[in-house]
Amino acid sequence: MRHTTSAVALLVALLARPVLAAAQEPVASFDLLNTRLKPGDKVWVTDAQGREIEGKIQTLTPDALTLRGDGARTFAGRDVSLIRQRQPDGIWNGALIGLAVGGGIAAAGCIAEKDYSDSFCPAYILLYPAMGLGIGVGIDALIPGKKIVAYRAPGPAGPSSARLSIAPVITPRAKGVAVLFFF
Secondary structure, three states: OHHHHHHHHHHHHHHHOOOOOOOOOOEOOHHHHHHOOOOOOEEEEEEOOOOEEEEEEEEEEOOEEEEEEOEEEEEEHHHEEEEEEEOOOOOHHHHHHHHHHHHHHHHHHHHHOOOOOOOOHHHHHHHHHHHHHHHHHHHHHHOOOOEEEEEEOOEOOEOOOOEEEEEEEEOOOOEEEEEEEEO
16 A cells, blocks of 8 residues: 555656746757758748848758749858747637636526526536637637747857847937847
């Protein structure tokens, strides 16, 4: 009995342990892109002049990347400053939110109908959460995932150098300075 209790406690401890949710760091070298990207992936490439080009990867070699989009375009590794790709977004959070909203509407309907003899409460409990779930999944499927950085060219201060931008702001009502800090 003692071994069973210890085994159950160990299993619970392993399943309940906290897991770090850290973002995946961008690759530090262009020749390591094949560990993160593959032909057919949709990416946004920012070249050395700051122009962003969207396309799907046609070929990927350790020193060059070819995109197909508005025609094929090849980028040498030294000409790329940033590559981003869209992270897929799961539909489970939309499903759970829709289920909760539908359940709340069903509960409100049941509370409102408690004084009537012909109550529709069973219909509310079955119908509204299911409708909320479907609507939540549909809405969440329409929302694209976030763009994450797959590659950032090494800068003077390392792969993720910080940048500071200062610009004057002059409007009829206000005058000031806009300060932007990128990292």
